[in-house]
Structures are given as structure tokens and as C-alpha cells.
Amino acid sequence: MEIYVYGTGCGAGELIDTALDIGRVTAFVDSSGGCFLGRPVISPEELATRPCDLVIVASRQAEEIGRKLEALGIKPDKLFFLKNHLIPVDRNQNYDIARDVLGDDFVEKLRQSERLIRVPLWTEREKISGPDSENDYVRLKTLEAICGRLAEIPGDLAELGVYRGGFARWLNRLLPDRRLWLFDTFEGFDADEAAGCASGKGFVAAHQNTSVPGVLSVLPHPEMVQIRQGLFPGTAQGLEEERFALVSLDADLEESTFAGLCFFLPRLSCGGFLLLHDYNNPRLPGVKRAFARYEEIHGRQTAVPLCDVNGTLVIMRPLTAP
Numbered sequence: 001m002e003i004y005v006y007g008t009g010c011g012a013g014e015l016i017d018t019a020l021d022i023g024r025v026t027a028f029v030d031s032s033g034g035c036f037l038g039r040p041v042i043s044p045e046e047l048a049t050r051p052c053d054l055v056i057v058a059s060r061q062a063e064e065i066g067r068k069l070e071a072l073g074i075k076p077d078k079l080f081f082l083k084n085h086l087i088p089v090d091r092n093q094n095y096d097i098a099r100d101v102l103g104d105d106f107v108e109k110l111r112q113s114e115r116l117i118r119v120p121l122w123t124e125r126e127k128i129s130g131p132d133s134e135n136d137y138v139r140l141k142t143l144e145a146i147c148g149r150l151a152e153i154p155g156d157l158a159e160l161g162v163y164r165g166g167f168a169r170w171l172n173r174l175l176p177d178r179r180l181w182l183f184d185t186f187e188g189f190d191a192d193e194a195a196g197c198a199s200g201k202g203f204v205a206a207h208q209n210t211s212v213p214g215v216l217s218v219l220p221h222p223e224m225v226q227i228r229q230g231l232f233p234g235t236a237q238g239l240e241e242e243r244f245a246l247v248s249l250d251a252d253l254e255e256s257t258f259a260g261l262c263f264f265l266p267r268l269s270c271g272g273f274l275l276l277h278d279y280n281n282p283r284l285p286g287v288k289r290a291f292a293r294y295e296e297i298h299g300r301q302t303a304v305p306l307c308d309v310n311g312t313l314v315i316m317r318p319l320t321a322p
């Protein structure tokens with residue numbers, strides 16, 4: 001088999017270190033000439049004169065190189081493209097070209113590299129991974145990382161805005177020993193507040209489709225859960241002395257979000273976090289307005305915006321807070 005690797009940079013080096021035996025490489029291709037890893041480096045023009053079964057393009061400039069090689073007469077069905085970290089680019093997601101020449105073992109090694117991008121090296125045992133994290137990877141992995149910082153921080157968990165328990169189940173699973181307070185009407189938004197919602201009737205109607213038993217059925221540790229059904233902040237009455245290590249505030253609308261900030265932030269333990277979902281969501285501008293109102297009254301808060309799907313703001317209570 002005549003197998004060429006286009007590129008002599010990090011992409012090519014990583015390919016040889018992790019997936020492709022150097023003994024199988026006929027030559028590297030680059031304009032630099034000379035030698036790489038004991039193999040000759042030939043020019044693209046010379047490659048075009050040789051018989052070849054496969055060219056693995058291991059370079060960030062994959063698209064540009066592909067055009068160049070095709071212009072030199074190399075057929076597209078001989079080209080397999082890799083980007084950094086060995087992620088195949090869109091052109092050959094199905095790996096068939098590489099499998100035909102290099103076999104299933106090679107393809108499986110590439111697939112492991114692809115998974116590594118979605119599963120950071122620094123986590124020891126994954127509680128959230130694979131398909132579980134795919135709808136909002138940054139949000140869920142940030143939650144997992146934050147939960148790893150809470151061991152010494154006292155307090156319960158809470159969520160205002162539970163809907164069907166999609167996020168609550170992660171709170172419950174990641175911190176199974178903490179009491180989890182769940183606040184929602186469990187029958188959708190307050191009608192008056194929702195009337196002014198920019199997101200439309202479909203959005204409002206969809207959130208009526210939930211129930212307390214339905215939510216409890218998706219939670220791995222329902223015995224740790226306290227349900228507070230009804231309109232917040234009325235449902236927080238009697239909980240004034242509680243303290244919280246981690247709060248998810250996901251009420252979507254301005255007044256409810258503001259009420260949530262006013263109740264939970266002063267009750268956040270030092271070192272605790274409040275995750276304000278939708279802070280940078282242009283479809284729910286009331287969330288940002290509510291936080292601006294809170295800061296206007298109580299002063300600037302310590303907070304980090306995330307680049308997750310809906311722009312969560314992570315608000316922290318410093319360890320040394322008064």
C-alpha cells in the first residue's frame with residue numbers, strides 16, 4: 001500500500017504518535033522537502049506523479065490542500081482529511097476511505113480521539129458524558145466542574161424553574177447527598193407574566209406540559225427532593241433561614257427571575273454559586289433586565305458569563321463575603 005501523510009506539523013506528529021504506524025507511511029508531503037520522522041518529505045507535485053492508495057491530509061489547511069491536490073490530478077476518493085486532534089472534517093465523516101485502506105483498528109483509534117474532545121482529560125470519572133451532554137455540553141460540564149468545588153461549602157441545592165426536571169436531575173445526580181428544593185407551578189408560567197413574554201404562545205403553552213410525578217420519576221434520588229409547587233416567591237415562605245450551596249435559576253421571565261435573585265442570592269453560602277440561565281439569551285431579555293435591576297440595588301456581583309447555548313451567568317458568593 002502506498003500511503004502518504006500530507007503535513008509535517010503537529011497534526012501529522014499526533015497522527016503518527018496515536019493512530020498510524022510510521023512503518024506504513026511511504027512519505028510525507030509538504031513543500032519543505034527533507035525528512036520527517038525518518039521518512040522522505042516530497043512535494044505535492046511529486047506526489048501527483050506516484051501511484052497512491054491514500055493521502056491523509058493532517059493539516060489545518062485541509063480544504064485548501066484538498067483543492068490543490070485535486071487540481072494536480074489526485075482523485076478525491078484517495079483523500080482523507082484530518083484536522084487538529086485528528087477530527088475528520090465534514091467531507092469524510094463516514095471514515096470509509098480510511099477504513100478501506102487502513103482497516104477498522106485505525107478508524108477506532110481516530111474515533112477515540114474524537115471522543116477526547118468531548119470528554120476533557122482532567123475529569124477523573126465522568127458523571128456527565130457522551131449523548132447526555134450533547135444538547136448543551138458547556139452548561140452541563142460547567143455544572144459538573146462546579147459541583148466538584150462544593151465539598152466544603154454548606155447548604156442545600158435549589159432550582160426555580162424546573163419544568164420537566166431536565167436540569168434538576170443533574171443537580172440531584174451530581175450531589176446526591178444534598179437536599180434539593182424544586183420550585184415551579186408544574187403547570188407553566190403565571191398567565192399575566194407570560195402575556196408580556198417575547199418568546200411567543202408556543203413557548204408558553206409548551207411549558208404547561210409537566211407534572212410533579214413526572215419530574216420525580218426522572219430524578220435518581222427523589223427522596224432528597226422537596227417540592228414547592230405554586231407561584232414563586234410565595235412558595236419560598238418559611239424558608240428564610242435556609243442556606244444554599246448551589247442554585248439554578250431558570251424562570252425565563254423578568255419578575256420571577258428578579259424575585260429569585262432577591263430570595264436566593266442573600267442566602268447563598270460563601271463559596272456557593274447561582275446559575276442564572278438565559279442571561280445572554282436574546283429571546284428572553286427579561287432575565288438580563290432582572291439581573292441589572294438586582295445589581296442596581298445591591299451593587300456589582302461577582303459573576304462569569306458562560307458560552308453555553310443560552311448564555312448562563314455563573315454568579316458566585318466569594319468565600320470572604322461579609
Ligand SMILES: C[S@@+](CC[C@H](N)C(=O)[O-])C[C@H]1O[C@@H](n2cnc3c(N)ncnc32)[C@H](O)[C@@H]1O
Pocket residue numbers: 160161162163164165166167168183184185186187188189190207230231232233250251252253256
Ligand atoms: C425554561 S423552564 C425551566 C426549564 C428547566 N430548568 C429544565 O431544565 O428543563 C421555566 C419554568 O419556570 C417556571 N416558572 C417561571 N416563573 C415561575 C414562578 N414565578 N413560579 C413558579 N414557577 C415559575 C415555569 O413554570 C417553567 O416550568
